[in-house]
Amino acid sequence: MTSQTGKTKAARYGMVVDLDRCNGCGACMLACAVENNVPPAAPGATDRTGITPLRVYRYENEGRVVFVPIMCQHCEIDTPCVAVCPQQAVELDPATGIVGQIPQRCLGCRYCMAACPYHARYFNWSDPEWPAGMERALNPAVAPRMRGVVEKCNMCHGRWHEARELAAARGESGPVAYTPACVEACPARAITFGDLNDEASLVAQMARQNEAFRWLESIGTGSKVYYRSRREWVRESSRKEVNGRG
Amino acid sequence: MAVASTLLTIPESRPVSDRGLIQRGLDRCPLPQFALWIAPWAALLAFGLYAAYLCLRLGLNQTNMDNRFAFGLWIFLDLTVIALGAGAFFTGFLLYILRVKELRAVIQSAVVIGFICYSGAVCILAVDVGQPLRFWYTFWYPNVHSMLTEVTFCITCYLFVLAIEYVPQVLRNRRLRQAPGALVFEFELHKLMPVLAGVGTFLSFFHQGSLGGLYGVLRGRPFAFREGFAVWPSTFFLFVISAAAVGPCFIALITALAEKLSRKTLVGASVYDVLGRISGRLLIVYVLFKTIDTLIWINRTSPSHGFPAHRFYQWIPFGTAILLAEIVLFGLLPALLLLRPRWRARRGLLLTAGALACCGVALNRFVLTIQTLAVPTLPFDRFLTYFPSWQEFGTFLAVIAYGVLLYSFSFRYLSLFPRERELAARKERS
């Protein structure tokens, strides 16, 4: 879909999530749902059929607990989901580094969900339904999805659109600076967002620190969402082979 | 007006019987008995269609699939059915390209089976995808890197091929033969057969392979990910071989079943022998490659991705037993049974071996579809299990029913087994 040109300097938007700060309040999950017009749980939905483009997992290991927010990790080394989509509904935008999912193009074959090691993709098993009148409170910057398509974190591209318009109005050029909803919402300021290409940016510096790590780094999909923790066992568990809860 | 009237008038009224439709010299059970056989399957079809309607109308919340089990019963059975349907292309390949004459006796039947399997699979897929109305996006905006695109293209094309191969048999029906032109058309098509067989072989080879590739390329799922040659992971080739291996088995099984139900000899004993022999050889090759592939995966691929393979087998019921069963019980054993002529000669053993092989391929598809999704990847996610809803079962039963019906009708009104007449005659003489 894309034809990259060297005209504007490309950005690599990424995140660093500080797991020591997250206390699992869930503000990010709700902010994400509000920002991206994610519908409330359909009747009979469970944590396996729900739609939570950003989901905070409670990782309990020998009595020690850490909360892990998992959203699309925006992998950049032959991205698993991009390669498999039969009709180019998923793409990695070289100008922003965002892995974009276009529900209007999606066939709903769910191959990308099978491909995603982070389970960060969600299928609309039912028609989205809001309580009467609540559609008036939907975010105009994001279109609601229809039944039968896959959706995921697009790094709040609605906010990116608005930031880009504002930048154009101000005559600014280069990668636009914006803040995804989860980052703005986190009361613990656990998520840092920015352009990883910009060496000076806080996010780039934090991603380089020793305490930073990525989940499933061994698979080598080059995700752009980093995590950090001072706790050794947390960092270890990202390297340790799967010991999922039975 | 005249036209209309001619259309409306029934040609000539006679007692209800379909004698006129049945091929000369073939004796078939009377219509009522046939109707009795058809009725339950028709009912099953109706029920299945209702289940499918629910899924299409209300969405896939009718199924028990979820975000982890994005693929479920349907995909697993699709893969199996398509593998079993591979008999069509492979028999065609053997008959028309490698000139294995004996197989002329079953090629028609094989084509029908293939047609049923593929069309059935496509119907299931239409229900399985969330947005069937967008099916053509795959052709209009194809992503050439996706194995699924390859599959879609090949399956669709091959379905056409099968249809074209099926048509002449229909045209050879007694009543249709009365129409001039039909004969000509049929004859023309007949000359095409070898070409079609070639094309079919090529297409099938690719989509059987890509179906395997479907999982082999999932680098996000170390359980399924395999290295391979060029763009194709090893599963690509394993699927081709396994499909080719069980195809003949399945044909043998169906033929035997048809003989049992119709209480007739439809093909010479030699045909079974040929089918068995070919299956056996391919099967042993498959077992060999599968073993090598598994060893490479255990010792290199999986660890290099940070997942010691044994980890995948710690989840009950997906223990190592399943792996052994797949390779030894459903692979090696039938292969040996089929390779030894003396055993092969015993119809019972041959069919048992065939059945085992078919189960083997089904198990293999099951493992790749379900176990791949069941095993956790992140340290904090769970091992999950899933059981299909009645809508899922129903929709698939519809395909089974459709298959039985189509085969029954084809068997009754077309001559699927060219030597049937002659064999019947011989029986009478003796």
Next chain:
Amino acid sequence: MIRGLILFAAGAALSSTAAWMMTPRLLYRHEAQPVNFSHQVHAEKGGMQCTDCHALRADGSFSGIPTIAKCAECHSAAMGQTKAEAEFVRDYVTPNREPQWLAYTRQPDNAWFPHGVHIQRGKLRCEQCHDGQGKSDKLPLADVNRISGYSRDVMGRPGHPGMRMDNCIGCHERGGRHYACLDCHK
């Protein structure tokens, strides 16, 4: 044989011509605008620019079709003698009722056309996309697709540019500009 061919050809010709002719009528609902607004009059008599009514807001977003308040700025009372204007003032301005304008080129909910970016960065002029619109004296009927509910002008019609995805991509490719799905889709 020949007879057959003739019949075949006849059938083909008949059905295809019929289909060609019927398609627009079958596919589109033709809806009239609530008020017959003349861009021409406003541009020539009023000497107005497009941006006088269709302006960019401070945050760079596009205001689109003006609200009745905008009209009332000039038409609080009838300026001319035309019956049309008098009626407009009577029916909409005085009761401060918004006319239910039908937007010809409104993108569907899932697409986001940033006017600001195209005007300020791309230096596009209104006519390049909305060719004659700014000078038209009558508002044409708005054709809405019966099935998809999309505007015909967005999907493009013979002799009209159209604003489908292909059109966007075509322009961006000609200019060798970068584009990605998420640039427009929301």
Next chain:
Amino acid sequence: MATVRRDFLKFAAGAGAGLVCSPLPWRLVGDSALWSQNWSWIPKTPRGEISYQPTACTLCPAGCAVRARCCGSQPVSLWGAGDPLCPAGLCGHHLAFHPARLREALHGNAHCRPEQAFEAAQKIVADAGSKGSVAVLDLRPGRTASILYRQHLARLGGRYLTVSPTIGPTLAALAHTADRGAVPAFDLDRTSILLSIGTPVLEAWGAPGRMLNPERKFKLWQAEARQSATALGAERWFRIRPGAETAFAAGLIAAIDGDRATLRRAATLAGIGEDELSAAAQELLKTTAVVVADTHPVLGPPAQETLRAVACLNSRLRAIGRPGGIIARAETPIPSAWGPLAAETPLSAVPDGSLQLLFIDDSTPGAPLPWKWIAAKLAPGAPVVTASWSRHGLARTSHYALPAIAYLEGLQDVPTPPDASVARFALSLPLVEPAAGAIEPVEWFGRLAGDATPLAARLKERAAAIQAGKRGAVRSHAGEMVAPDKLATADTFWGALVAGARWTDGPSRATLSTKGVSEPPFALEATPEELTVVPTAWFGADVSPLMTKLWVESDLKPSVQLVYLHPETAQRLALADGAIVRLETACGACRVEVRVDDSVQTDALEMAASHAWLALGELKDGAWRAAATRVVRL
């Protein structure tokens, strides 16, 4: 004849072929695919100019500053101004569309005329006279509305009731030590260690944006039985036995006093080592530490004994009256014209069966309040009128339920939060149309007391009173200072408030004395050996259907149908994950599903704060406590 038919077939075939050569079939295929992108039953997003309106959140006492992102006039999302909001605060704008929203007056769950309730109430007020038998239960005390209730009740000779004291139990226990016109307040900006005993500091106490801020000065020590989010987020967590709060505090005191015997006893009761307690006490003494034991949204206020112990501990730590500890602050000015105010009484202090009429202000979503508790206080046949935002909860059990104006629907004031060291005042502005027929509860009760002044006017009077004091400063709602002239006149001040500005008082010269602070010994009864049900952390008010994300569509928060127990407990009771059980206490029973979880203590069952939990509970020294529980397998 046959030929004719064949001709027709040929013609038809031709027609078919011709059709394929026309655009029609292809357009149909294309448009039907487009239709699948544009289904009429998928809502269209609103269109309109985007603007940001300042307001303040009234969903909890923290009163965070809010930037409401509006499309046209409709808020489409809420964001914290300065500090971020909590999960509930983020979707406060969904309150208007909540499926549980009460939209009509109810009489015994049947529709009724709003006047009906009023007339019934008026009659009782007329008869009751001034025997203190008319009461208002204010579930969100501290607002101007609360003060108005007290004014009206003073006129009616009624009682003003709260579940937990306005300034919080810990400070209320020290209220008598403050000078007149002043109240105790935490001085957290200068605190180095905040020792919280069972207070959900990181979940529902103070502003989340402040408590969870990694830059916050003080360290948090948590003494709690459950592995709550606060316990996990705290710098240090003392995992005490359930119900051993008093013992823990007493233990620290004993350690400071060097009372070995008590220390040993307390240590064993609390399940914390003696040495650990002594070490902690020493560390607390070294720094400026302060202890808080405040109301839990679900557990309610701590036991009286615990509060006495905490007060004593605070004085032992020399926290009372010291910067960084508990200091005195001036109260937010109240117009002198408002006359006498009814005293604040805790609900638990009301003698049973003494109320002829109870009016409950339940206008903001909160944790469920046990009806048993309220019912006990009613005289036979006495009606309860609840002005509620929701059909569920109290509105369901009350005799009359009136739809109340909720957050963002009416002009409200934001009182001083429990964690503030100085008085504060700000306005929450109406951004959306109130639900049809919704009433402002205090105005309704005002009419009952013969005072029809609208709340807005009263708020303006209050603002004028504050401005008259000429103290403190005006800050924009994002927090930065605004030019002092805003305080020049009542109008400029009001203008600033309506524009979203907030008033913060200056430091007060008032002092606290340590006289009359309770002293040891404290009653340390052994915690029950048998299982007790503890409610897990409350995940905020149910203000939006999107809350399902937290516990239906993910397992982040405990689901209300589940009970969590430790593997050992499960083994002892021979229960497996997913087993359906019936929990029985002396007070009630409920049916739940079992989840096995190592994070639960061996002698406790954890379940979400819900009506199911309330059914099991009982009122024990001023708070709602779950009783000893039997688990029956079903």
